[in-house]
Amino acid sequence: MIRFGYADTRFGQIHYASCGAGEPVLLLHQTPRSWDEYREVLPLLGRTRRAIAMDTLGFGNSAPPPRHSIEAYAGGVLALMDALGLAEAAVAGHHTGGVVAVEVAASAPERVSRLVLSSTPMVDHEGRLRRRERPPIDAVRELPDGSHLAGLWHNRAPYYPWRLLNRYVRDALAVLPGVERGHEAVAGYRMEERVGLIRCPVLLVGAAGDPFAFPELDRLAARLPGSARAVIEDGMIPLEHQAAEFAAIVAGFLRS
Template sequence: MTAKLRRAYADLPHGQVHYAACGDPHAPAVLLLHQSPRSWAEYRAVLPLLGARYRAIAMDTAGFGDSDPPPSAASIESWAAVAAQLLDALDIARAHVVGHHTGGVIAVELAARHASRVRSLVLSSTPYTDEAFRRARAERPPIDAVPDSDDGSHLAALWRKRQAFYPAARPELLQAFVLDALKVQDVEGGHRAVASYRMEERIASVTQPTLVLRAARDPFAAGHAAQWLQLLPQARMADIPEGMVPLPDQLPDEFARTVLEFLDAQP
C-alpha cells in the first residue's frame, strides 16, 4: 500500500515551518533536506517510497517554500538549528538525515552540532566547503540570480541558467525549480550560506554512518565524492550514473532505492 502524503506546519520559536510527511508515525524517522532554492517538493515522489518503511519527513528549510525565515541572518547554522527544533516539535528523538546539495551541508551541521539526534547521514551531491571552496566560489558569478525585467524575460533567463544541468525533455523539472525560486526573497541566499560555511571546523564531529550519493552528471558536486570518503572513514559511496542536479525528482525510484538499502542496513 502506498503511504499517504500529508502536509502540515509546526509552530517553532521563530515562526512556522512547513513540512510533508509519509509513513507510520511510530516508524524510525528520516528527515529530508532540500537544495537551494528548492522546497520539500523535490522529494514529492521520494516520500511515499521511503514512507513505506519509515516515517519520512521533508521540510521546507527556514525561508524557503512555505516556511518562515529564521530569526537571524540566513546561515547553515541557523537552518540546522531550525531543523533540530522541528524534530523536537514532532517528538522525534533521533532521525536518519538525508540532504541534497545545500540540504547535505545543513545535514553535516546537524550531525556535528546535534550528534545525538542524527542516526545516520545520506549526503547527496554535497560539496565540501573548506577554504579552497570558498575562494573558488568567490570568483564565480551568481548561480541563479538574474535582474528583474519589465517584460518577464528574467523568468526565461532563470530557466536558461539551470537548463544545461537538467535532463533534456523534462521541462516539468525546470518548471518546479522556477516555481520554488520565485517564492524565495533572496534566490542567491542559500548559495552564499553554503559558500561561507566553515565545514572544516565541523567535520571531525561527524561520526555517524554515512552514505555519499554521487550523481555522476552533476558538475557542481560529483567531484566532491572522493573527498568525502577521505574525510569520513565511516562513509561509503553509491553512484547514480545518470543523476544530475535535480536528482531526487529526476530519478526518485533510484534515489529512494539507494537510500533504503543504506537505511535498512543500519542497526
C-alpha cells in the first residue's frame, strides 16, 4: 500500500509517498513531474525496504523553493530526510532528479549510502552551452481556449507512449507557468565541480530509447570512475515505461 504524507520543514511542507519498511531509498523525479513518476516503482522496491518518492520543492504538492536551483532542490531533499528522521539513505534520481541526487551526495556525502543516477545528464561547460542553444522543452503559453493542454501533450508525444502522457500533462499543469524552471536549474548547474565529491557507490542507469540522456551516459561515467552501469534496452524518457526493470536493477544494486 502506498501511503502519503506531508513533512514540515524549514522550506514549508514537502509532500511524499512511501511504501514498505526497512532501509530507506529516496526517489527523485524528473522535471516537471511529481512523486507519481514512481507510482509503479514504489510497491516493487517497498517489498524489501522503505521506498519514499518525494515531490521536489516547487513541484507536485511541495512548497516552493527559495529559488529554483539544483542546490535549493537538494536542500529540500535533506530537509525531508531530517523531518523523517533519516540519518542516511540510498538516493535514486531520474533526469533532473539525478542531477539533484548528485548535489545531495556531494553536499552531504555522509548521508547518502548509495546513489543511482538514471538517465542523468553530465552538466559541464559543454552541457551548459548545449542547453543555452536548445529551445525550451515544455514551455507553452496559457490560452483561454485551452490549446496549451494540447501543446503540452504534443511537446512530449514523440518520446512518450500516449497512455503515459495524461500523467505528464497533469503534473505540468500543476506548475504552469513555471514549467521550465527545473530545466533552467539544470542548465545553470556546475556539475563538473560536484561529482568528484561523491563518496558512495554509484550506479548509472541508461535507457537506450532516450535520445537526450542516453548519449551522455559515457560522459557521466568518465566523471565517476568505478561506477557500475546498467542499460534498459527498451527504456524511454518516462520512468513509468520501464518501472519493473528499473526497480529490479535498483533492488539488486542496493543488495550488493
